[in-house]
Amino acid sequence: MKKEFKVIAGLLPNNTRVLDVGCGDGSLMNFLREEKNIEVRGLELNQENVQQCIHKGLPVIQGNAETELHQFPDQSFDYVVLSQTLQAFYNPEEVLKNLLRIGKAVIVSIPNFGYWKVRMKLLFFGEMPVTKTLPNTWYNTPNLHMCTIKDLFKFCDEKNINIKQVVGVNEDKTSLIKKSNLEIKNLFSKLGIFLIG
């Protein structure tokens, strides 16, 4: 399993109810169900992924998180997980609001646009960065609202969203991110995983 999923799984207590928004082929859901006895639900847009989840016996609803989160009642899940999709929404603020409404807490991971290689690419080559976590080019990227770990920190502060924990991921290494080490971690983390709410 991806390092990111291991971190997310580590943030989730056993025997809880979790909604995985953009659950893909259900690999995170499967892990959470088998290892942590978590009652999982998924929301996924792609037909093939939906089918994969159903084959694994994972409850999944085919739908678009941008427009269909309204169907989930307030506070109906202990946790809502959103992995590396926030930046692809037309209105990430609205989506985040919805996630916080549905879940008692929310885990959001973002590809960090503040990662040093990304900054170098833009600074020295003057080109939009293409990296492992950002594999698309400017004209075919689904990412509409790229942000950095620092940006999401600031956003939460401005919107009075409580940040419980932030984990930076670089390959196999993870580290806790606090306000005190934000500048340096924002430079060296490929991914930021936020536990908020």
Add this chain to the structure above:
Amino acid sequence: MPSLAGLFFWMNRKTEDINKIIVKKPLKLDCGKTINNFPLAYETYGKLNANKDNAILVFHALTGDQFVTGTNPITNKEGWWVTAVGPGKAIDTDKYFVICANVIGGCMGSLGPKDINPENNQPYGLDFPVITIKDMVKAQESLLEHLGIKKLLCATGGSMGGMQLLQFCATFPDKAFSAIPIACSSSHSAQNIALNELARQAIMADPVWDNGKYVSKNVQPKNGLAVARMVGHISYLSEKGMQEKFGRKLQEKADYEFSFNADFQVESYLRHQGYAFVERFDANSILYITRAMDYFDLSKQYKGGLVEAFKNQNTKFLVISFSSDWLYTTKENKDIVIALNASGADVSYSEIVTDKGHDSFLLNEPEFLKTLKGFIDSMYEKFKNEKRI
């Protein structure tokens, strides 16, 4: 070609041979009347295993019957869901025990308007009580009792079959481990009712119908019934699907005939479907069954709406809709999903992208059949484990 009277005699004779139980328990219908000692015809496929944990109940649609797969012994045609049910198919009869009952009000052996009313020894006709989806479902619960099945592995059905399924889950929340409502709705829309009314009016406008008394004369209002069927067939296809299948193609001719014969292939198709149907279906049954569909409104039955209907569900749901279905739209199917979600039920949902319209659930739609199979097989594993614990 046999005379229609002869055909009716032949149909009645053959329906004598089909499997049925006599439901002794009185069934109080929603209309207030009670029926008892009534026949309920059914068919099964595959074998019930020793643990009795491999039973799947299929609910049929408006013009369906209990002959889901194989050859229908009455019509000698393929069963209506031969694409999905059978050995090695999505609903694998080598593995699962598939049950399907003819709905009451129908005409394939279960109590219906063409049967003899014991009160006057005449066919019921319009004296048959108006039945509802709930009545149909309650009658079928007696069959499960008869077969000794406490909990189904799965229950499924498309169209009116899906409506019966939703009712079944609401009325008997512990009877199915999993459920797959397909291309259905939790209440009939104005458009659904309008189309059904069109079908009914076509039958009633046929003078042979004679207020439903045609049965005792051994005739059938076949012109009206055929038109009713044509209405149905239009609603089962999508605009795009119809255009692709027929377009403006002419039926075995080079040019227009300048007449009212079936010049276009689509006309010929509708006529064929319409007149083939009168050979196997009773006109009064169409009136009764379409009425039952129109009266169906699950949220009306439960104060507090649809969410209340699905409260305390342990059943695991998979709702499936088809993108080009305009009879029971994706939106209507999603409303079911939303209600199930809000009630806390375990629900999955998939929209199959296809041009084939409402009919898709009866056709060889690979994505649909794969989804169906994946769900049922995974549910079987879960059900077995749950039973072991």
